[in-house]
Amino acid sequence: AFYQQYFYDENVYDLHDGGYKKLAMPAVPEKALAMPSVLQPDRVQGHEAWYTIVAQTGETAILPGKLTQTWGYNASLLGQTLILEDGWHYHVHIENHLPETTTLHWHGLNIPGPITDGGPHAPIMPGEAREIEFTLHQEGAQTDWMHPHPCPNTARQVWQGLAAMVIVTDEHAKNLPIPQEYGVDDLPIILQDRTYHDNQLDYEADYDVDGTLGTVPLVNGTVNGVFKVTTAQLRLRLLNSANRREFRLHFDDGRRFTQIAGDCGFLEQAIDLDRLMLTVPERAEIVVDFSDCQPGDRVQLMSDDAVLCTFEMDEFTKKAQAIPDHLFDVPKWQVDPDSQLQTTVMSGMDDEVLLDGKRFDMTRIDRQQLFRQTVDWEVKNTNDACGGMIHPFHMHGCHFQIISRNGQVPYPNETGFKDTVGVNAGETVRIRVCFDVLGIFMYHCHILEHEDTGMMAQIEVYDPKHPKTYDLKPMHEM
Ligand code: C2O
Ligand code: CU
Ligand code: CU
Structure with a gap:
């Protein structure tokens, strides 16, 4: 659709x-x-x-x-x-x-x-x-x-x-009729922004506690890159690995594309879009069809009104294949009736940012979850002052499913597994979380400067049959 x-x-x-x-x-x-x-x-x-x-x-x-x-x-x-x-x-x-x-x-x-x-x-x-x-x-x-x-x-x-x-x-992935030749029709597209001072980076000069932004767009580290397209379809593995910037992607000619995967795998159904926003560090795989183009035609990937890179058509060596509507049977996780609903709150802006009212402490275990128990979490962004800002919430060690946004169905491109979710100002997102590995894991806002300021906490995933102890020290004592 x-x-x-x-x-x-x-x-x-x-x-x-x-x-x-x-x-x-x-x-x-x-x-x-x-x-x-x-x-x-x-x-x-x-x-x-x-x-x-x-x-x-x-x-x-x-x-x-x-x-x-x-x-x-x-x-x-x-x-x-x-x-x-x-x-x-x-x-x-x-x-x-x-x-x-x-x-x-x-x-x-x-x-x-x-x-x-x-x-x-x-x-x-x-x-x-x-x-x-x-x-x-x-x-x-x-x-x-x-x-x-x-x-x-x-x-x-x-x-x-x-x-x-x-x-x-x-x-399963290898058997789907989608482009899979790395570097030819299956491309990493690593999105970032930087500012250069006499061609050098100067992090301190550009630092912003709410997330450092640059003015120069980079794709795979290239400024103003051109890719020669030799196949009628390209699969782009989009990764927003900026420190903070949201990329609002679209093509200069408004062409539609098909999103097939989110952060942690295929969507249940392929969906057609003409724009896509990625917060840090969400991923999306999209398939773009250039069958209508002639050699020499150019199509540009944009974010808002900035060009990110250019696709220039060559002779096509491979024709387009139909992308199946149904891509993956996403397991329907049921919340464990013995589990407790978890609530986590991202609050503040600037140097006031907190997770659950606290700053990160490497020696403190902030909560626990039972190994292989499926638990619902409500992730809140309480910051709606002056419009607020999106805090992208990320968990290590697990994948989660997005159940609802402010009680409404999640976005159509959130039907697969995720590990990061952009939580809008004033919003509560319900996610369903299950860990099948043990350990201490971080969960945090993925605006990197918020994470470094302490908008991060840690969870212990435990198995009562295999109790473990951890010697948690701050980094400067290691
Ligand atoms: Cu992308 Cu805690 O990490
Ligand atoms: Cu944040
Ligand atoms: Cu991570």
Whole structure:
């Protein structure tokens, strides 16, 4: 179905924020859109693979003239893409070649916390390394990412460039008639914004406690990128990995596209849209059909009135396929009648932001949830002063289903599993949450500066049959 009436309320957009900075493509020459290469394993044996990930400094040609000092994973900026298979066992060796402590968080993977998951309890000091291993059990293929999570330096490290796409795939996804050739018709599209000062980043100069914004749009780290389209359809794996910015996406010619997946996998039904808003760090997979185009035609991806990148048609080597209406049987989770409804409140703006009236404390467990129990949570954003702002709520270690928004049915593109939900000012979103891994996990506002200010808490997922204790220390004592 085509949703002509878009479902986000304009009043909640970040445009109304005092610190809002408009995006504008600078007058720089076009260049080929960067396509992160796929990280190759060190070794594979059966359904087991070994990888090395290096967080490193580097220099990247972003704007004409001087190179920009940047950080990345196995690359000078952003990172190589990791493609993982559901059901496999992974060993990852993570090296920190940065001048400061970092962590590596797997945003979207259901793996044990607090160490494997890579939150602030899993620091890697400069010059050191950490080994982790996990078996991947995801309900559905998905587009995820990895990013640093040291407290309170996540925002600055992401701004510096650390962010890489992680793709999880499975048999169901491989068998759907959708584009699947990485870098050809199945593309990572990593959306960010930055400001450059004589071609360099200056996080302190651009810092905004409500989320740092830049004026230059980047896609996969490229400013004014062009992608040569050789297939009639493209699948775009959109990841909003900005610190704060909402991307309100559409094409310059108003063309429709089909959303097939959200954060954590396929939607139940494919839906047609002509615009799509992503808060940080929501993901969406869309399929765009260019069958009506001729070689040489150009179509631009926009956010509001800013160009993000350009698709330029070449001869098509592959024809369009019909996208099935029904994509995935999303399991209908039932809330456990023995569970207690949970309420969590995101409040405030600027340096007043709080989660449940508190600031983050790494030594405090804020709540507990039983392993494999399905529990409803009401996530409230009480901040509606001066229009308020959206707080994107994220949970580690689990996927959730969105049940309602202020008692109404959720948006049509929220029918799949999610790990992040944009909660509008004055709104209560009900989500259904089930963890099938144990540990201590973060939940927080994903505006990175809010997270670093302390709009974050932690939950222990426990199994009474396997009690565990955790030695929780603040980062400076580790
Ligand atoms: Cu994307 Cu707590 O993380
Ligand atoms: Cu996360
Ligand atoms: Cu927030």
